[in-house]
Amino acid sequence: MDANLYSLFESRFPKDRGAPLLILEEGRRVSYAEAEATSARYAAFLTGLGLVPGDRVAVQTEKSAEALLLYLACLRAGFVYLPLNTAYQEGEVGYFLGNAQPRAVISQPRSLGSTQALCAQHDIRNLFVLDEDGGGSFTAAARSAPETFKTVERKPDDLAAILYTSGTTGRSKGAMISHRNLASNADVLHRYWGFGPTDVLVHMLPLFHVHGLFVACHCVLMNGTAMRFHSKFDAARALADFKESTVFMGVPTFYTRLLAEGGLDRDACSNMRLFISGSAPLLAETHAEFERRTGQRILERYGMTETGMLTSNPLEGERRAGTVGFPLPGTEVRVVDDTGHGCKPGDIGHIQVRGPNVLSGYWRLPEKNKEEFTADGYFKTGDVGTFSKDGYLSIVGRSKDxxxxxxxxxxxxxxxxxxxxxxxxxxxxxxxxxxxxxxxxxxxxxxxxxxxxxxxxxxxxxxxxxxxxxxxxxxxxxxxxxxxxxxxxxxxxxxxxxxxxx
Ligand code: ATP
Ligand code: MG
Missing domain, CATH: 3.30.300.30 (ANL, C-terminal domain)
Structure with a gap:
């Protein structure tokens, strides 16, 4: 059976393909029909260059509709999508290109010069720029490619992406993420958080990270509805969007900035049904103040690049501040002591996880792969935490800290x-x-x-x-x-x- 993640999304697209997938800042809309046609062109163009399924495509571009469609194109063509943080400097990009050896690189205008030199050094012959105005760019080059493309069949364990970790604790590692990893997590998440036909997501996260790409975009693509798509976080724009949207996903700093912006109150959020936070701990004070102002409780969840989302506070029932909720369906989460024995509720230990969402290993780091998995197949998250008696997980920190x-x-x-x-x-x-x-x-x-x-x-x-x-x-x-x-x-x-x- 075809396990291509794009085929799963496609089966969830709205019947009316004229419906919007993206509502952009300048008012432009990108319909599902346009997303299908453009991703087909991009996939056909890259395939025409001689790339074959399994080849890596590195993408370091500012956030845009085209950048998201390029991701969909890579899925369709069976390429391994390799997003890079736009803030990475030459030396960092050089490391990632050398490590991942992509067949094509799509870059941003401002780093073209240095990327050109790096591509020459690593013998990467296909370098393009993704920009709005065309001129020698990927968009212009792909313009004449056909608008139909037969999505390439994938097996569940085939790689969909290599996603580098945030590098919070040291050098970023390339997590090898399969179509199965992404499909299982996307399926669980959009159901767990109750996505339905009237949902509109406010999207202000970057696209190079698990949170913005795999959590936020996948929930929408699995739901066949729209997102209001912004190039970056902006508190005033978020507040304006809340009037016409239903779900927001943010990192804790988004919430503190929203609180600092005047006008966050019950009325501003009356159309919103769900605020989700993750990627870093949400301060209890932010939690309380947000609820006082809006009457809504932020839902905090926990996950990582290597595993997608692991736990979430419940949609219905108590969202407990200072915790990241319960293991998501299908994901096993355990807390063990230094010798590997399970901890009692209340005792602090190492968080280990197993499930269809967990990576197969790190790209070209065989020694790490041995260290990071237990004999019974659990991945060591590197986080320490504790379960309460009634099953809520709290993150206490990182074992390295x-x-x-x-x-x-x-x-x-x-x-x-x-x-x-x-x-x-x-x-x-x-x-x-x-x-x-x-x-x-x-x-x-x-x-x-x-x-x-x-x-x-x-x-x-x-x-x-x-x-x-x-x-x-x-x-x-x-x-x-x-x-x-x-x-x-x-x-x-x-x-x-x-x-x-x-
Ligand atoms: P690196 O692995 O390169 O050091 P990183 O771990 O920060 O970087 P990510 O995969 O982006 O890279 O982040 C995952 C980590 O973020 C988790 O392991 C956890 O430490 C932290 N995290 C995510 N969500 C939460 C949360 N709700 N509360 C506390 N910590 C969280
Ligand atoms: Mg990490």
Whole structure:
């Protein structure tokens, strides 16, 4: 049976192919008919260049309708789609091209020069630019290709994409994602979150990451409805869109920025049925403030590049702040101790997962593949967490961020939660930095609330009342903002480097 993800989407497209898939900022609409025709042309054009199923196509372009249609084209032609963060610089792109060895590269105008040189170096002969105005671009070159294309049959384990992880904990790894991985997750998600014929999604996430591409777009493609498609997050535009949409997906920083924008209230959100957050922890304060203003509770979920979505708070029933909800149907999630034995509810351990959505391995990293899977086929997420007695999972942090100080384990999150409750503290991040006596010293970095001036000695004094001594930071640095990557994740390695040796 054909397991091509595109064929699954196609079976869910609306009968009226004139219905919109994308509603763009400038008011232009891209119908399902146009999506079919354009993705056919792109697939035919790339195939005409001599690319064959299984070849990688690297795409580093600004977000646009064409970029999404290019993804659909790659699925149709059986190419392995390889999106790259638009913020990557020459050296980073060089690493990915060398690692993945794509047959074609579609780039953005502003990095064309450096990409040209990299393609020459890696003997990649097909380089195009995806831009709006044509001129020597992919769009122009593909213009005369036929508008019909027979979608290539795929087997479930054939690769659909190589998706590089966010690089929060070190060098990004290429997760090998199959058609089965994506299809199973897309099917579960759009049903779990109750997608139906009247749903319109506000899409402001990037397309190079699991969240924007596989979670957001796939829910819509499985549902055969429309999304309001923006090049990037914009709080004012989001608020305007909420009047005519039903679902929003964001990272926590989107929510804090929405709260900072005037006009977020019940009335502005009265048409919306669902706000979803993920990719990084949502602060309890954001959760509470959003509910106070809008009357709606954000649904938090948890997932990763390698696995797609793993857990979600329920659509109906309690959405518990500080948790990421229950394992999604078909996904097994367990919490184990250092020796691999299952933990009791309430005990903290390593999160491991198994299911049809979990990657087969990392691209060209055989040693990693041995390390990251258990003998019984569970993938080690690298996250630590705990299940409550009634089955809600909480993420405590990443095992790499665990601090061992004087022989004691300190989970940064526990210290961060205590810090966040102190007056004058907006948010915090806690890391371990090398220390001659303790091995690592607990070090906190704090952002002050507007107008507040927290004092290091006072914060440390207050924490001593709340935490065991070994958990209390040796130093607290007050900064203007925490370093974050494009997905809004705090870059703890940057903080560790910055404060090491102090
Ligand atoms: P790298 O693996 O390269 O270090 P990364 O893990 O940040 O980068 P992603 O796959 O984008 O790359 O992110 C997945 C991670 O994001 C998860 O393993 C988890 O640590 C974190 N995460 C995702 N959703 C949540 C959430 N709701 N709450 C807390 N953490 C989350
Ligand atoms: Mg990761």
């Amino acid at each position: 665990l601090i061992i100080t004087g022989g004691y384990n300190v989970y940064p999150k526990e210290v961060e939660l205590a810090l966040d409750e102190l007056p004058g503290v907006q948010e915090s991040a806690v890391v371990g930095v090398p220390h001659p006596d303790f091995g690592e010293a607990v070090t906190a970095v704090v952002v002050a609330k507007p107008g507040a001036k927290p004092v290091e000695s006072e914060l440390i004094g207050a924490l001593k009342q709340r935490l065991a001594n070994f958990k209390v930071p040796k130093r607290v640095h007050v900064v203007d903002e925490l370093p974050r990557n494009t997905m809004g994740k705090v870059q703890k390695n940057v903080l560790r480097d910055r404060y090491s040796g102090e």
